[in-house]
Amino acid sequence: MPLKRLMIAKDTGTAITGAQRADVFFGTSSEAGIAAGFTIDRGRIVVFIPIQGARAKVLGQ
Secondary structure (H helix, E strand, C coil): CCCCCCCCCCCCCCCCCCCCCCCCCCCCCHHHHHHHHCCCCCCCCCCCCCHHHHHHHHHCC
């Protein structure tokens, strides 16, 4: 089941580690568990950062 939608990262817990990794919470019901079990996707993550932060990274500041 592809997840093609805008999502907002609200959890900064320690369960997911490493660069460019994400976890999608489906809920706590048995139906949510089934849906989560079928969702295995490499995915693509696009990160939006404020322009000041982007300039600092590009210019090495």
